[in-house]
Amino acid sequence: MLILARKKDEAIIIDGNIEIRIVDIEDGKVKIGIEAPKNIDIMRKELYKRIQEENLAAVNTEIKMEEMKKLFKK
Template sequence: MLVLSRKSKQKIIISDNIEIEILSIEGDQVKIGINAPKDIDVNRYEVYEAIKKENNAASKKINIKRFLN
C-alpha cells in the first residue's frame, strides 16, 4: 500500500486519468473529490461491498433455477 500525506487543495493522479483532490480537512473528516472517466466505477467501500454481496446472491439464485428446470 502506498501511503501519501496531502494538504487541503493538493491532488493525487492515478494512471493519467484519475484525479483525487483533498477538498477540506475538518476534525477527523477528510473531504475528497474524485475525477475519473465515466467507465470507471467509484464507490465508497461499504457501497462496493453491498453491491458485491447483492451480485453474489443474485448469481446463486440464477444457478439454482438452472438446476431446478
C-alpha cells in the same frame, strides 16, 4: 498500498487521468474530490461490497420452474 500525506487543496494523479484532491479537512473528517473519465466507476467500498454480496446471493438462488412460469404469465 501506497500511502501519501496531502494537505488541503493538494492532489495526486493516478495513471495520468485520475485526480484525487483533498477538498476539506474538518472535525477529523477528510473530504476528497475525484476527477476521472466517465467510463470509470467510482463508489464507496461498503456499497461495492454490498453489491457483490447481493450478486453472489442472486447467483446462488435456486428458482423452481413452476415459479418461473408464474412470473412470466403476469
